[in-house]
Amino acid sequence: MTSRKIAVITSGLSQPSSTRLLADRLADATTRQLEGLGIDADVHIIELRDTAQDVVNNLMTGFPSPKLEKVIETVTGADALIAVTPVFTTSYSGLFKSFIDVLDPQSLTDMPVLIGATGGSERHSLALDYAMRPLFTYLHAVVVPTSVYAASSDWGSAGDAAATALPDRVERAARELAQLAKTSDRSNRVADPFALPAGFSPVGGYGAQ
Amino acid sequence: MNTVASTGMQFGIFTVGDVTTDPTNDITPTEHQRIKNILTIAQKVEEVGMEVFALGEHHNPPFVPSSPTTMLGYIAAKTDRLILSTATTLITTNDPVKIAEDYAMLQHVADGRVDLMMGRGNTGPVYPWFGKDIRDGIPLAIENYALLQRLWREDFVNWEGKYRTPLQGFQSTPRPLDGVAPFVWHGSIRSPEIAEQAAFYGDGFFANNIFWPKEHYMKLISYYRQRFEHYGHGTASEAIVGLGGQAFMAKNSQDAIKQFRPYFDNAPVYGHGPTMEDFTEQTPLTVGSPQQVIDRYASMREYYGDYQRQLFLMDHAGLPLKTVLEQLDILGGEVVPVLRKEFAVNRPANVPDGPTHEALVAKRDRAAQAASSAELAETPVAS
Numbered sequence: 347m348t349s350r351k352i353a354v355i356t357s358g359l360s361q362p363s364s365t366r367l368l369a370d371r372l373a374d375a376t377t378r379q380l381e382g383l384g385i386d387a388d389v390h391i392i393e394l395r396d397t398a399q400d401v402v403n404n405l406m407t408g409f410p411s412p413k414l415e416k417v418i419e420t421v422t423g424a425d426a427l428i429a430v431t432p433v434f435t436t437s438y439s440g441l442f443k444s445f446i447d448v449l450d451p452q453s454l455t456d457m458p459v460l461i462g463a464t465g466g467s468e469r470h471s472l473a474l475d476y477a478m479r480p481l482f483t484y485l486h487a488v489v490v491p492t493s494v495y496a497a498s499s500d501w502g503s504a505g506d507a508a509a510t511a512l513p514d515r516v517e518r519a520a521r522e523l524a525q526l527a528k529t530s531d532r533s534n535r536v537a538d539p540f541a542l543p544a545g546f547s548p549v550g551g552y553g554a555q
Numbered sequence: 556m557n558t559v560a561s562t563g564m565q566f567g568i569f570t571v572g573d574v575t576t577d578p579t580n581d582i583t584p585t586e587h588q589r590i591k592n593i594l595t596i597a598q599k600v601e602e603v604g605m606e607v608f609a610l611g612e613h614h615n616p617p618f619v620p621s622s623p624t625t626m627l628g629y630i631a632a633k634t635d636r637l638i639l640s641t642a643t644t645l646i647t648t649n650d651p652v653k654i655a656e657d658y659a660m661l662q663h664v665a666d667g668r669v670d671l672m673m674g675r676g677n678t679g680p681v682y683p684w685f686g687k688d689i690r691d692g693i694p695l696a697i698e699n700y701a702l703l704q705r706l707w708r709e710d711f712v713n714w715e716g717k718y719r720t721p722l723q724g725f726q727s728t729p730r731p732l733d734g735v736a737p738f739v740w741h742g743s744i745r746s747p748e749i750a751e752q753a754a755f756y757g758d759g760f761f762a763n764n765i766f767w768p769k770e771h772y773m774k775l776i777s778y779y780r781q782r783f784e785h786y787g788h789g790t791a792s793e794a795i796v797g798l799g800g801q802a803f804m805a806k807n808s809q810d811a812i813k814q815f816r817p818y819f820d821n822a823p824v825y826g827h828g829p830t831m832e833d834f835t836e837q838t839p840l841t842v843g844s845p846q847q848v849i850d851r852y853a854s855m856r857e858y859y860g861d862y863q864r865q866l867f868l869m870d871h872a873g874l875p876l877k878t879v880l881e882q883l884d885i886l887g888g889e890v891v892p893v894l895r896k897e898f899a900v901n902r903p904a905n906v907p908d909g910p911t912h913e914a915l916v917a918k919r920d921r922a923a924q925a926a927s928s929a930e931l932a933e934t935p936v937a938s
Contacts, residue, residue, distance in 0.1 A: 403829040406828030406829070548752045551698070
């Protein structure tokens with residue numbers, strides 16, 4: 347059975363957190379959807395909380411600790427990414443953004459991404475579309491059309507005529523991600539850290555005269 | 556005066572010349588005091604038996620060395636054997652014509668005891684201050700150095716490039732001492748283009764080795780060594796590698812840790828970030844007894860291969876002059892002599908010594924002699 351590596355980052359601060367809860371639901375649904383396509387999901391869940399200090403140190407020193415480096419490699423070397431953050435003050439959490447800030451801006455190019463967020467009320471659900479989605483678009487990642495927002499009330503709601511229930515949204519988003527993950531070959535790519543830009547000459551365009 | 560045993564390795568000090576408040580007493584030296592202190596430190600480097608003093612170039616406070624050759628010229632007059640170098644010279648924003656002139660002049664003043672290290676700098680606004688665009692950092696480093704090479708090697712240069720006024724029949728003056736350009740290192744933290752450039756010219760490559768874990772620099776240096784061989788300058792093991800480093804010592808390692816911690820915690824760049832314990836584990840910074848520093852740095856060649864130059868950063872973060880001079884006494888008196896012995900053990904004969912002007916002149920003369928005897932051999936002998 348072929349397999350795909352799925353990285354899951356969750357930036358909830360409490361333990362246990364509803365952000366992690368949503369991340370787990372999205373990961374499980376994605377695993378099921380991939381199974382339906384005959385693909386084994388190799389899921390790596392990363393609680394950014396566990397490397398919070400390392401992320402700040404990386405911002406200060408410019409290099410990751412060995413522990414954070416492993417996390418970065420897991421994320422950037424995955425076939426697809428599930429990214430979930432709590433909404434703090436109208437946007438992704440500071441820890442979430444700080445982690446994104448220590449990544450090489452080229453390292454998520456072409457990455458299929460499912461974005462999710464949690465919050466106390468439904469009023470912040472658009473944070474996914476005005477904050478999370480542009481962030482990953484800037485990084486040239488491919489964000490699936492359905493993003494999943496879970497307010498506290500969603501955990502006890504069956505949905506109604508105005509909105510589908512959380513499980514339905516989770517399933518639809520997972521289906522979209524699984525389709526992209528299926529054709530992703532990112533985890534097999536070999537990155538050459540010393541690749542020189544096309545046309546590079548050690549003497550420059552004018553040096554050889 | 557100490558005599559320098561020949562082990563092929565050169566040891567020395569490099570400084571960024573920061574004016575930083577001493578966090579233990581809130582005293583901030585004036586620019587004048589700091590400049591004088593740097594000059595004193597440089598002379599001390601020779602006194603304790605090390606070979607190299609390298610000065611950074613900066614154009615923004617809290618750093619004072621905006622005019623390296625002025626300071627190095629003074630040090631040249633006050634020393635006899637010390638090699639004067641830079642860490643780094645901004646090849647991006649300086650006019651290569653002025654670099655050619657300044658350092659050829661310094662070569663004459665210092666009787667050849669000069670080399671320099673090219674770098675791009677890490678302060679963004681320096682580019683616009685000097686009329687350049689930071690996005691052109693690499694192309695500037697490449698083009699400017701290509702011109703600098705020619706200015707030192709050709710008496711009259713015709714030049715047209717993208718980044719400076721064209722030159723017609725320009726002669727840079729004075730000509731390099733003995734017709735041999737100063738040795739050049741290229742410093743880079745992460746750019747393969749610069750490692751490639753160093754390899755192309757057969758120049759040295761310097762990894763500052765301070766901010767990042769050794770694994771990162773190992774990859775970059777190994778890449779440079781492979782490319783050095785590719786361009787036909789010798790085998791990978793014959794490439795010219797320099798490393799930075801950082802240490803603080805006391806006889807008792809606990810005293811070193813206690814004494815250095817406030818400076819570490821408040822240091823520019825990494826202060827208020829990782830703990831000193833994490834940073835010493837993850838980078839070559841070593842805080843402890845002289846023996847710990849010996850052990851740490853003696854192991855460097857296992858990771859990078861036998862190399863030519865080891866520079867230490869010893870005078871930053873507000874450390875007072877008295878402390879810095881004591882550190883240099885320990886470094887020169889107890890650490891470097893042992894490292895010299897360690898590095899000499901099993902050092903392959905083909906590994907070059909640290910570069911000197913005399914060696915470059917001798918190399919040039921050998922090449923000229925070989926060329927002329929080859930010519931003689933080709934001349935038919937009348938029978």
